Amino acid sequence: MKIIENRERSIQKKFRVNEKENERIKLMMRKTGITNFSIFARRACCNKEIFSIDFSEYKNPNC
Template sequence: MKKIKNRERIIQKKFFVNEKENERIKLMMKETGITNFSIFARRACCNKEIFSIDFSEYKNIISEISATKSELKRIGNNINQIAKHLNENKNNQTKEW
């Protein structure tokens, strides 16, 4: 790489991508008409807002839902066992008559 004196941007950033990501980058560059990857990457990284969403509250809700789901499943099993027992007793009583 040739050295350019008085370069405004002196810090180089590198990252790795897979084939699919590389094709997406090429497509996006083609769509925007930018042929220089450095310019494209700088604009993509610096001219966008990054949003961070805190899902910690939802994780607690999801775990509560999961626990409730497990309890409902156990209750359903108990009801099915009671129904089976009642049906077996009912069938046994009708056979005795």
């Protein structure tokens, strides 16, 4: 891979998906009109709010 000096985004992220997930990503990219996966992934990851719900009290029925 070619190293580009003064690149604004210097950290590369990689992840793997299965066929179904890949088709879903392609569908969402078509729907949004974004053809560049890097832009799509950055917007999907950085422009959304992530919620975390703690269900630990429901896992232990003896309480």
